[in-house]
Structures are given as structure tokens and as C-alpha cells.
Amino acid sequence: MNMENEVLEKAFQDKIDSGIIIEPKDWMPERYRKQLIRMMSQHAHSEVVGMLPEGNWITRAPSLKRKLILLAKVQDEAGHGLYIYSGTETLGVDRKDLIADLHSGKAKYSSIFNYPTLTWADMGSVGWLVDGAAIVNQTMLAKGSYGPYSRAMIRICKEENFHNKQGYEILATLMKGTKEQQAMAQESINRWWWPALMMFGPSDKDSPNSAELIKWKVKKQSNDELRQRFIDRSVPQAEAIGLTFPDPKLKFNEATGHYDHGEINWEEFYNVIKGNGPCNKQRLKARSDADENGRWVREAAEAYAKKNNA
């Protein structure tokens, strides 16, 4: 590293330390830019791929009201993807290149969306647990050091609260229903609880990017801290409607004031990341097909715009 860069990096870190928000045109270390592009595009991809497991139930929602809600929620996820792509583009990258990286498998997205949504109760579990975990993560990211990212997060957090509550309401309604409906809700939670905990990423001791991201205030809390907050807020919510989490070691610890929990199956986590989850191939294919099938629409709209401007 040359002298000039060293001075710039020092000034950059001083800005971060004194709580100044970084804006697109400000000088930033190349690595800060790269890390943000990686994180933000991964996040945007997750929103967009996240439309698929829920889109799966739109035609089979049990009532018109639930169908309208689900449509609105899936549309929100598209919006969230677009806010974050828009933020990522301020770092000097093109959305179409980010999307190409998703389709080629070079870019990742949250592995939670590689699990299938098998029953209607899964719409409850996804809204309550998956969006609930996302809220815990995004509330932290909303205070991050990069302006366009934190602004997108503030917008998203407001909307996620509806997602979270509608999911919980689905489960609460099922738990007041017949024995079969209650069993369906519990079975769904049994499948989603552990993958939801994995959403916060590897344990701190195995998370190579964390220290750097925390130093730059892109993240303000560690994976394990966020996971713990999610567990602590979820347990009483589950108890209130008679659901239990599939973890015999889950127990309130008087000394720490937090819930202790069992070991997460990290082998499963890494396996899904590597592409071997139940739906990885299906999800990527759905996205590439959508891109490919929409191509003529984009071309036609552009031809029309050109003709009108001629």
C-alpha cells in the first residue's frame, strides 16, 4: 500500500469512527466497495429469489383475503430487491451484471430460500420466522455506514413488519383451528426453525468477514448476537400461540437473561450454500427463465421508446 492510500484509509476510518455516513462519491477503500457490492447484491438477490417460495402459494391461498395479502407481500419483496439493486448500482456496478452473476451461480443468495414451501402453514412460518430473522438483521444494517444501503434498509424495515405480522397471524389462526390445522402449523415450524437460525450466518468464530465489516460499521453486531436476539424474541411469541421449537436444549438461562439453545447443524448450512439444498437448481432455473422470457418485453419497450423519441 502506498503512502497516499494509507493517509486516505486513515481518514476514511476516522470518518467511520466518528459516525459520518459514507456516500457514493466519497473516497472509500477498494475492499470496502467490494465487500458492499458482495453483501448488497447478495441481499438483493435474496429478496428476488425469496419471491419464489411464496409465489408458489398465491394460486392456492385459502381465501381471497389471504391471496391479496400474499400478492402484496410478494410484490414488496420485488420492491425490496429493486431498492437494494438501486443502492448497489451507486457503487459503480450495473444491475444486469449483478443479475448475470446470480444466474451463473457466482453470486449467492440467502440459503433459506432453497427450502421448499410444502404446506399453507409454511406461508406463516416464512412470514413470521424468515421475515422476523430478516428484520433483526436489517434493523442492524439500517444503522450501517453506507448511506444508500442504510436508507434502503430503513424503507424495507417498515414494510417487513407487515410481513412478519401476517405470517404470525396465519399460524395463530391455524393454532385456533382443528387438530389437523394445529399439527400442520407445528410441522411447518419444525422444518423452518433451524434454517431460520442459520440465516444469521456462521458462528462468530467461523465468520471470516465479520471483523472487517464491524470495523467499517457495515455491520454493527455479530452473527451470534443477532441470532440470540432473534431467539429471545421468538420463544415467547411461539409460546403465546402454543407452538414449540424443535430444540430440546432451548431453555431460558436466568444467569445470562437469554435462551440457551442446541447446536446448529452447520454441515447442512454449508451443504445448502454449496448448491445441494432441496431447491437450489429449481430456484436458479426459475430466475434465469424469468429473465430470458422477459427479454422480448424489455426489447419491445425499448424499441417503442426509441421510435417515440425519433
Added chain:
Amino acid sequence: MENTKENTQWKLWEVFTQRKSGEPHEHAGSVHAPDKEMALQNARDVYSRRGEATTIWVVPSEQITSTSPEDSPSFFDPSEDKIYRHPQFYKIPKGVTID
């Protein structure tokens, strides 16, 4: 800027929204769109699904000129040393109210 290459994602527009009449327009983010009509429609769908806007402006991103952070100190410098532009600069007799 030419988008006719293999996979078009349309050109970029900056979006400004006004929450309600009487308030200033604020930058909300950006959208991709082939023309101004679709830019407005996309901006509405992306940035105002819950009545966040009553008016929307869209501007092709390439049309925006902005100051750059490197030049900012000298660019904004002339206003730094003119303390007489602030009311605190002036002394008036005790007991008199001027506002």
C-alpha cells in the same frame, strides 16, 4: 449508455418523491425504464406502494451534475468566513427584541 447490447435492463433514472403537498421533493432511489412514462410507473410501484408519494419526479441519471467530494472544501469555502451573514454577528442594545 447504449442499451441495445445483448441483455437490456433499460437506462437508469433517479427518483424524487414528495410525501405531501407543501413538502420538498426528496431523493428516493433509482429505477430502470426505457422511457419517462414507464420510469414514472416503475417509480410509483417501487417507491410508493403505501401512499409515500403524492408527486414523483424522474430524471435520467446521466443528466444529473453534482459536486464532487474532493472539490467540496474549496467549492463551498467562500461561505465559511462570512460570519456577518448570520444574525448572531450583530449586537443590539439590551432589552430590545428584534426578530
